[in-house]
Amino acid sequence: xxxxxxxxxxxxxxxxxxxxxxxxxxxxxxxxxxxxxxxxxxxxxxxxxxxxxxxxxxxxxxxxxxxxxxxxxxxxxxxxxxxxxxxxxxxxxxxxxxxxxxxxxxxxxxxxxxxxxxxxxxxxxxxxxxxxxxxxxxxxxxxxxxxxxxxxxxxxxxxxxxxxxxxxxxxxxxxxxxxxxxxxxxxxxxxxxxxxxxxxxxxxxxxxxxxxxxxxxxxxxxxxxxxxxxxxxxxxxxxxxxxxxxxxxxxxxxxxxxxxxxxxxxxxxxxxxxxxxxxxxxxxxxxxxxxxxxxxxxxxxxxxxxxxxxxxxxxxxxxxxxxxxxxxxxxxxxxxxxxxxxxxxxxxxxxxxxxxxxxxxxxxxxxxxxxxxxxxxxxxxxxxxxxxxxxxxxxxxxxxxxxxxxxxxxxxxxxxxxxxxxxxxxxxxxxxxxxxxxxxxxxxxxxxxxxxxxxxxxxxxxxxxxxxxxxxxxxxxxxxxxxxxxxxxxxxxxxxxxxxxxxxxxxxxxxxxxxxxxxxxxxxxxxxxxxxxxxxxxxxxxxxxxxxxxxxxxxxxxxxxxxxxxxxxxxxxxxxxxx
Amino acid sequence: xxxxxxxxxxxxxxxxxxxxxxxxxxxxxxxxxxxxxxxxxxxxxxxxxxxxxxxxxxxxxxxxxxxxxxxxxxxxxxxxxxxxxxxxxxxxxxxxxxxxxxxxxxxxxxxxxxxxxxxxxxxxxxxxxxxxxxxxxxxxxxxxxxxxxxxxxxxxxxxxxxxxxxxxxxxxxxxxxxxxxxxxxxxxxxxxxxxxxxxxxxxxxxxxxxxxxxxxxxxxxxxxxxxxxxxxxxxxxxxxxxxxxxxxxxxxxxxxxxxxx
Numbered sequence: 001x002x003x004x005x006x007x008x009x010x011x012x013x014x015x016x017x018x019x020x021x022x023x024x025x026x027x028x029x030x031x032x033x034x035x036x037x038x039x040x041x042x043x044x045x046x047x048x049x050x051x052x053x054x055x056x057x058x059x060x061x062x063x064x065x066x067x068x069x070x071x072x073x074x075x076x077x078x079x080x081x082x083x084x085x086x087x088x089x090x091x092x093x094x095x096x097x098x099x100x101x102x103x104x105x106x107x108x109x110x111x112x113x114x115x116x117x118x119x120x121x122x123x124x125x126x127x128x129x130x131x132x133x134x135x136x137x138x139x140x141x142x143x144x145x146x147x148x149x150x151x152x153x154x155x156x157x158x159x160x161x162x163x164x165x166x167x168x169x170x171x172x173x174x175x176x177x178x179x180x181x182x183x184x185x186x187x188x189x190x191x192x193x194x195x196x197x198x199x200x201x202x203x204x205x206x207x208x209x210x211x212x213x214x215x216x217x218x219x220x221x222x223x224x225x226x227x228x229x230x231x232x233x234x235x236x237x238x239x240x241x242x243x244x245x246x247x248x249x250x251x252x253x254x255x256x257x258x259x260x261x262x263x264x265x266x267x268x269x270x271x272x273x274x275x276x277x278x279x280x281x282x283x284x285x286x287x288x289x290x291x292x293x294x295x296x297x298x299x300x301x302x303x304x305x306x307x308x309x310x311x312x313x314x315x316x317x318x319x320x321x322x323x324x325x326x327x328x329x330x331x332x333x334x335x336x337x338x339x340x341x342x343x344x345x346x347x348x349x350x351x352x353x354x355x356x357x358x359x360x361x362x363x364x365x366x367x368x369x370x371x372x373x374x375x376x377x378x379x380x381x382x383x384x385x386x387x388x389x390x391x392x393x394x395x396x397x398x399x400x401x402x403x404x405x406x407x408x409x410x411x412x413x414x415x416x417x418x419x420x421x422x423x424x425x426x427x428x429x430x431x432x433x434x435x436x437x438x439x440x441x442x443x444x445x446x447x448x449x450x451x452x453x454x455x456x457x458x459x460x461x462x463x464x465x466x467x468x469x470x471x472x473x474x475x476x477x478x479x480x481x482x483x484x485x486x487x488x489x490x491x492x493x494x495x496x497x498x499x500x501x502x503x504x505x506x507x508x509x510x511x512x513x514x515x516x517x518x519x520x521x522x523x524x525x526x527x528x529x530x531x532x533x534x535x536x537x538x539x540x541x542x543x544x545x546x547x548x549x550x551x552x553x554x555x556x557x558x559x560x561x562x563x564x565x566x567x568x569x570x571x572x573x574x575x576x577x578x579x
Numbered sequence: 580x581x582x583x584x585x586x587x588x589x590x591x592x593x594x595x596x597x598x599x600x601x602x603x604x605x606x607x608x609x610x611x612x613x614x615x616x617x618x619x620x621x622x623x624x625x626x627x628x629x630x631x632x633x634x635x636x637x638x639x640x641x642x643x644x645x646x647x648x649x650x651x652x653x654x655x656x657x658x659x660x661x662x663x664x665x666x667x668x669x670x671x672x673x674x675x676x677x678x679x680x681x682x683x684x685x686x687x688x689x690x691x692x693x694x695x696x697x698x699x700x701x702x703x704x705x706x707x708x709x710x711x712x713x714x715x716x717x718x719x720x721x722x723x724x725x726x727x728x729x730x731x732x733x734x735x736x737x738x739x740x741x742x743x744x745x746x747x748x749x750x751x752x753x754x755x756x757x758x759x760x761x762x763x764x765x766x767x768x769x770x771x772x773x774x775x776x777x778x779x780x781x782x783x784x785x786x787x788x789x790x791x792x793x794x795x796x797x798x799x800x801x802x803x804x805x806x807x808x809x810x811x812x813x814x815x816x817x818x819x820x821x822x823x824x825x826x827x828x829x830x831x832x833x834x835x836x837x838x839x840x
Contacts, residue, residue: 461756461757461759462744462745462748462756463742463745464758464759465760475779476760476781477758477760478760479759479781481759482759503783504781525782525783541784
């Protein structure tokens with residue numbers, strides 16, 4: 001989990017925005033739908049006119065690189081773009097084209113999508129904006145005010161929307177799924193996915209698969225029982241549901257004892273991937289609850305800390321792979337499943353690559369879930385290694401001794417990238433970062449924190465400043481002695497980084513690669529970098545002055561390639577200078 | 580079953596770590612209370628004090644014994660006097676502890692109610708202030724409330740941001756307690772100029788420091804021929820010039836520095 005409270009913020013918004021939704025069009029805030037709709041017509045005629053985003057377009061998203069149609073860009077989640085106007089030779093000519101200032105405060109983890117010149121992105125807690133991708137000017141703003149009962153461990157985050165046809169879909173902090181008209185920002189339907197009073201939330205961007213909207217629920221620090229569910233995009237009617245913590249009679253239930261499954265966690269807070277040929281959708285499952293007391297829930301605690309492969313039509317589990325059985329360290333496996341077709345030891349193989357929060361990099365056969373490779377990429381001492389099936393040999397540290405990687409993991413939710421040109425898998429890692437765990441028995445109370453103790457970050461000197469869940473201010477007084485960041489370029493065939501570039505502070509920066517072999521990423525220090533994807537050489541950097549906690553995206557409008565990245569409370573969009 | 584066993588093992592491991600910590604701290608025993616004191620104090624506290632002050636020491640308004648928040652007391656002597664004579668007006672009775680018992684209760688309070696923690700002795704602030712400026716020569720590098728050099732960290736609010744035990748560690752073994760950010764840095768520019776100072780901030784590409792001329796300097800690492808972060812504190816251990824009692828006095832003075840300007 002990510003740790004700290006976002007509740008106060010959620011409440012702040014709740015008291016600020018009445019009624020529960022408002023649309024702001026052309027600067028006029030109106031609660032009267034008629035007036036707002038009338039104003040919207042004028043705006044719509046000026047919008048770039050593209051055809052509706054069909055499933056076929058999403059399926060072939062790689063063929064229209066001018067757009068960024070889904071959270072991860074394409075169903076294989078490679079976050080690789082064939083746009084190549086910006087190259088290693090001209091990248092130093094990047095300049096800011098526009099800046100969008102956040103209307104609210106708090107770390108901004110949203111990932112925009114871009115459709116035919118219009119960018120759709122969210123900000124805290126559940127605002128959706130439609131923005132001209134060329135100028136940054138706003139077409140409309142939709143605000144949903146989550147219930148004051150909303151509880152999230154780590155900030156009122158929302159990571160973005162999905163689109164199908166002319167409809168956007170957003171999950172909310174209070175567990176709703178809302179369909180919104182992409183042309184005018186008006187809600188079309190609004191369904192309750194999970195009970196906010198039990199601290200369920202939705203922070204991820206939904207994934208469209210065929211005729212379904214797929215979401216998962218957060219709340220892994222509050223004793224939820226996680227699930228992934230699919231909905232009819234026209235009505236919001238639930239089509240299928242997969243329980244991330246199986247109940248009696250469901251396969252995997254035997255990995256729990258007594259009633260522990262009822263509050264077993266298994267949150268789903270990062271968007272999954274999809275293989276249309278296999279018709280399997282892959283999702284990472286979060287930590288078991290209570291987070292830090294594994295003794296209270298003996299057994300493997302399936303399907304927490306696992307990747308699950310589900311039939312996209314029915315939600316039926318085809319296979320699973322558990323990275324961290326009976327996790328006592330909060331090693332959510334919510335990383336993005338990255339799909340690629342590799343020649344594995346001479347045989348063409350459909351693989352899934354995964355740098356896990358638990359400090360190991362994995363390659364799995366995504367048709368069967370078979371373990372192909374697993375290697376640590378940072379210092380690991382909770383496990384002495386993996387067996388032939390990829391199961392860790394656990395080596396719990398004595399009380400008071402630091403566990404590596406620490407609570408925030410060797411990596412976390414921020415998006416990785418795979419370039420088919422370089423064959424390398426890029427991700428942000430936290431090195432030399434450990435935490436000391438203090439497990440305690442936890443009693444489940446509906447909607448209340450259920451973390452089972454706590455942790456402290458290992459520091460070289462008692463009482464020294466330590467790394468936070470987010471960046472703790474502009475002065476790095478914890479230093480690299482508590483942990484440092486690295487961009488790793490992993491060779492999936494060996495499980496060893498081909499190169500890595502270290503950073504003084506840790507980093508939550510996501511990755512973007514392009515066909516010109518550029519790698520764009522950033523970090524907590526606020527630098528936005530362009531690296532040579534083959535060598536890691538720094539080609540260009542700029543100081544954006546706020547932490548970068550998301551991946552950049554790229555798109556093209558009227559012949560100009562843009563790269564957008566969020567830093568601090570602003571989104572910066574770069575393009576090449578004209579000369 | 581297996582749950583219980585693992586918990587017991589965890590507890591056992593805890594005890595081992597606590598013992599190890601005790602042994603290590605025994606080397607500076609003169610400045611601090613023994614683990615036996617703390618342990619005895621925890622029993623006395625539970626029997627004699629907890630009824631009013633509460634199990635966490637915060638049962639009386641304005642007082643948090645565990646965190647060292649008192650109404651008037653600063654030094655250990657102050658606390659001992661209050662315990663022995665009571666405060667009739669506030670309803671606190673006098674306690675007729677034996678000297679070893681009194682020591683034990685103080686130890687438990689100074690250890691922050693942590694039976695496996697360390698508890699330091701806190702002397703008299705007035706004497707400490709004189710030692711700070713005089714025999715201890717602390718003021719030759721440290722600044723307090725606008726007076727003194729800026730080469731070492733300003734201590735105006737040190738009593739508010741450090742616990743007694745970490746302060747004592749800084750006094751007795753400065754290198755072992757030096758915060759990473761405060762480490763001395765040495766840089767040589769490409770043109771051959773050497774810059775020395777105390778680090779204020781650093782990132783991947785730059786470092787900010789205050790140099791030995793008290794200038795704020797920002798360096799771009801790519802422009803440097805050498806860049807080195809020192810491992811040892813420039814501060815000599817207080818034990819070189821001060822007795823144990825004097826160290827306790829300086830500590831008491833530092834604890835009175837709460838900032839607030």
